[in-house]
Amino acid sequence: AQKVTQAQTEISVVEKEDVTLDCVYETRDTTYYLFWYKQPPSGELVFLIRRNSFDEQNEISGRYSWNFQKSTSSFNFTITASQVVDSAVYFCALSELYNTDKLIFGTGTRLQVFP
Amino acid sequence: DAGVIQSPRHEVTEMGQEVTLRCKPISGHDYLFWYRQTMMRGLELLIYFNNNVPIDDSGMPEDRFSAKMPNASFSTLKIQPSEPRDSAVYFCASSLRGQGWDEQFFGPGTRLTVL
Numbered sequence: 001a002q003k004v005t006q007a008q009t010e011i012s013v014v015e016k017e018d019v020t021l022d023c024v025y026e027t028r029d030t031t032y033y034l035f036w037y038k039q040p041p042s043g044e045l046v047f048l049i050r051r052n053s054f055d056e057q058n059e060i061s062g063r064y065s066w067n068f069q070k071s072t073s074s075f076n077f078t079i080t081a082s083q084v085v086d087s088a089v090y091f092c093a094l095s096e097l098y099n100t101d102k103l104i105f106g107t108g109t110r111l112q113v114f115p
Numbered sequence: 116d117a118g119v120i121q122s123p124r125h126e127v128t129e130m131g132q133e134v135t136l137r138c139k140p141i142s143g144h145d146y147l148f149w150y151r152q153t154m155m156r157g158l159e160l161l162i163y164f165n166n167n168v169p170i171d172d173s174g175m176p177e178d179r180f181s182a183k184m185p186n187a188s189f190s191t192l193k194i195q196p197s198e199p200r201d202s203a204v205y206f207c208a209s210s211l212r213g214q215g216w217d218e219q220f221f222g223p224g225t226r227l228t229v230l
Contacts, residue, residue, distance in 0.1 A: 045221040
């Protein structure tokens with residue numbers, strides 16, 4: 001069965017620190033997709049990135065980077081030089097190509113960045 | 116594009132009343148999803164539609180919940196009668212094709228409080 005685990009419920013850092021949010025997933029499919037969404041205090045969910053199971057290349061976008069490792073079933077998210085505006089709840093999610101169109105979310109990690 | 120539009124943004128009602136939540140997906144998107152977010156259960160998929168047809172409603176908690184999509188630009192989620200445990204944030208999301216690859220675009224959510 002599909003499952004996404006975000007073991008870190010809450011993380012607090014001081015501005016300019018680097019922080020890594022962990023995501024571990026379970027799936028029986030060989031073709032699947034992984035996502036990260038951000039939910040700022042305003043409440044809406046904002047798409048950050050998606051990755052397919054055949055592309056293990058890490059990705060960097062500004063201060064954000066993602067490390068996808070199939071060997072450990074992990075898709076971790078790192079924010080470099082964190083800023084107060086990064087404070088939000090971050091969700092990792094999984095979908096499988098041949099198992100309907102459902103997006104399975106983890107429980108989220110609340111990140112608080114203090115000035 | 117205006118993005119996914121939800122109304123109302125906030126709803127406060129008394130137990131036993133009927134509640135109707137509304138959603139307008141992004142134009143051209145074939146899939147529409149209804150989610151519920153609570154502290155206890157996180158983000159749960161309630162039901163989703165493909166081309167206005169309900170595909171999977173296994174997440175709908177009880178018969179008190181019903182959802183319709185009369186046309187491609189409008190969907191409703193109805194709770195009748197409402198109960199305090201229905202208090203949550205309800206999100207509507209849409210995606211272009213709904214396949215595992217497609218990102219879902221979320222609306223701002225409706226915060227429902229049932230007294």
